[in-house]
Amino acid sequence: MDVNEQLITVKIxxxxFGGDGVGRLADGRIVFVPYTAVGDVARVRVVRQQRRHARGEVEELLTPGPARIEPPCxxxxxxxxxxxxxxDAAAALSHKTQQLQEILQRIGGIADVPDVDPVVASPQPYGYRNxxxxxxxxxxxxYLAADNRTVVPIERCEIAASAINEALxxxxxxxxxxxxxxxxxxxGSVHHYGDTGTDALWLTELLGDANMMVPLTGFCQVNPAVxxxxxDWVRQQFAATPTTHLIDLYAGVGVFAIVLAAVAESVCAVESQAAAVAAAKANAEARxxxxxxxVERRIDRNLSEVFEGCDAAATTIVLDPPRQGCGRGVIEKIAQFAPHRLIYVxxxxxxxxxxxxTLTAAMALERLALFDMFPQTAHFESVAVFRALP
Structure with missing residues (x-):
């Protein structure tokens, strides 16, 4: 009988990474089952098969795992x-920690991944998103459904700040x-915009003890407390082994450049968005x-010019790229420059x-931290600290 035509009992x-539960089919292949927890025993219908793994959907939960709780949404x-x-929150953070270490081993090729620093949990498990x-x-x-096409209409979002739900x-x-x-x-001011927004309006965001001006459509962490x-963690890492020069790539509105400027003698902050650079300059001037x-420029173009005249042994790079990462050309240039330290957010x-x-050809991973920036989701923020190889 085709496996798609039968229900199979699976233990998770x-x-x-990504949030799916992992079980085994009778033939030994892995089956990924969303919305499951470790220890769940479920009747699962296989909906898609490949040579080495399959995907399934829960038809019936037979036995809940010990970490399973009732979702409020x-x-x-x-x-x-x-x-x-x-x-539950403790189990979710444990899973994310394990996922970070495993993915650095499997994709990053690091055989001996350092232990992750104590995880920084979110003070608010819900209502945190700004x-x-x-x-x-x-x-x-x-929001989009799992098929990435269908929109699921909502009246409110449980992870959004209450002020946003009220404004919606x-x-x-x-x-x-x-x-x-x-x-x-x-x-506490709430603003909304449609398909296009204006960056003529700047918002005030609080990071640590410092207010930062951010353009309306500009980037800022969605969980201000985390x-x-x-x-602060990045500041402590830089202060522990400071260098005279700091380069902040993908600098945004200048958060890291401004916080670390109190320790470094000179800072070069590079950002491609004109509105963000304008806000960064205003934030620095206010202090x-x-x-x-x-410097307003694309990071992936002529990055070597940013490094010209810099002593690599006296330079730290802070790197905070978008979700798609840096791209091969950027990372290769950084590896060739081989700064004293690299702090990758x-x-x-x-x-x-x-x-x-790519980095490990010239640098060694020495410290790793995880911040639960996005509770209830499969996402998390991590920081990897590298030092130049001798």
């Missing part, structure tokens, strides 16, 4: 955003664009900082691991 043994299981709501982007469907605004309810009758984005800043702890040079462990494989 692990949680894979009405859209859980249809909206594809939060895949960990059914797993930004929400929704898509329009015929029935309202919502009030604005709903007037919304017309294909997408709508809501943001709440540190002052973002502040991440910035009276004179030792930061802001990443929101995607897979692209971090890909970039690490």
């Amino acid at each position: 043994e692990d949680i894979a 009405a859209y859980y299981g249809t909206c594809d955003g939060c895949c960990y709501q059914h797993i 930004k929400l982007k929704l898509r329009r469907s015929g029935k309202g605004y919502g 309810a009030a604005a709903r009758p007037t919304l017309r664009d294909e997408t709508v984005t809501f943001r709440v800043d540190a002052t 973002g502040s702890q991440l910035v 009276g900082l004179q030792n930061i040079a802001f 990443s929101c995607n462990a897979a692209t971090l691991a890909r970039d690490v494989r």
Whole structure:
């Protein structure tokens, strides 16, 4: 009988990077089953097969695993955003820690991955997001389902700040664009914009003890409480073994450049978005900082020029790229330059691991941290600290 025509009893043994439960079919192949927890025993229907693995869907949960809890969201299981709501917080953080180490071994090629520093959990497991982007469907605004096509209309989002949910309810009758984005800043002000937004409006974000101006459509961590702890951790790492020169790549509105400028003698902050550079300069000027040079340019073009005249042994690079990572050309240039230290901040462990494989030709991974920036989801923020090989 074709395996697709029968229900199979599966025990979940692990949680894979991305959030799917991992079990075994009778023939030994791995089967990935979403919305499961370790220890779950379920009747599973196999919906897709490949030579080495398969995908299944839970038809019936027979025995819940010890870490399984009741998810509070009405859209859980249809909206594809939060895949960990059914797993208690301690178990979820344990899974994410293991996933980070395993992906650095498997993709990054690091045989001896250092232990992860004690995980920085989010003070708020729900209601933490200061930004929400929704898509329009015929029935309202919502998130994409697992098929990446269907929009699941929502009335509220459990991980969004309460001010955003209130603003969404009030604005709903007037919304017309294909997408709508809501943001709440540190002052409690809520703004929303449609398919296009204006960067003439700047928001105030609080990271640590410092207010930062951020353009309306600009990047800022969506979980300010965890973002502040991440910035402080990076500051401590730099202060522990400071260098005279700091290069901040993908600098955004200058958060790392400004926080670390108190320790470094000189800072070069490189960012491609003009509005972000303008905000970064304003943030530095508000603090009276004179030792930061802001450069508006794409990181992947002529990066060697940024390194010209720099003593690698006296330079630290802070790297905070977007989810897609740096790209091979950028990482190769950094590896060739081989700074004294590299602090790589990443929101995607897979692209971090890909970039690490190139970096390790010239640098050694010496410290690793994980920040639960996105509770209830499969995502997390990590920081990898490298030192130049002798």
